[in-house]
Amino acid sequence: MKNDLYIILVAAAVALIAFLARGITQKEGDYVSVSVDGETVGTFPMNEDTEYEIQGVGGVNLLVIEDGECFIREADCPDELCVKQGKISRKGESVICLPHKVVVGIEGEGVDEDDLDVVVGQ
Numbered sequence: 115m116k117n118d119l120y121i122i123l124v125a126a127a128v129a130l131i132a133f134l135a136r137g138i139t140q141k142e143g144d145y146v147s148v149s150v151d152g153e154t155v156g157t158f159p160m161n162e163d164t165e166y167e168i169q170g171v172g173g174v175n176l177l178v179i180e181d182g183e184c185f186i187r188e189a190d191c192p193d194e195l196c197v198k199q200g201k202i203s204r205k206g207e208s209v210i211c212l213p214h215k216v217v218v219g220i221e222g223e224g225v226d227e228d229d230l231d232v233v234v235g236q
Contacts, residue, residue, distance in 0.1 A: 143205045143220030146184050148177065151215040160184070160203070160220070170214025177218060184218065185209065 148156045150170050158164060160182050168175040175196060176188040183201040186209055196211035205222040 142182070142203060142222075143207070144222045145220075146177070146179060147219050147221050149217045149219075157221075158184075168214070168216050168218075170211060170216040173214045175211055175214055175216050184220070186211065186218065189214070 143160050145160055146158045147154060148158070148166070148168055150168065155168070156166060158166065158177075158179055160179065163180040165179075165187075166177045168177055173190045174188075175186050175191075178185055178187045183203040185201040186196040186199070189196050189211055191211055191213040193213075196209050196216070199209045202209060202218075202220055205220050208217055208219040210217050
């Protein structure tokens with residue numbers, strides 16, 4: 115019983131350290147990229163507050179960028195899951211509206227080797 119408690123505490127500590135390390139090493143994004151049905155329809159700097167109406171497939175989403183964060187404020191899709199996803203600000207994060215085929219992603223300048231998951235060679 116005592117050993118089980120030690121294992122649980124060690125596992126929780128490792129998970130906490132991994133979570134904190136990810137938050138510390140993840141970079142702030144430089145701009146927001148908006149695509150509809152796989153085609154980029156706009157890019158916006160993260161440091162300028164703005165609103166943009168995204169004409170998706172079969173509906174509209176309202177993108178808001180303020181204080182270095184972006185989010186979908188309104189959507190006319192049935193479930194509004196994109197609105198519920200909340201604010202994003204770090205490189206690699208995204209908000210997706212499946213009914214309208216809209217993807218809003220945070221991008222950054224250049225590619226860091228640490229960001230690569232797989233290297234494919236011939």
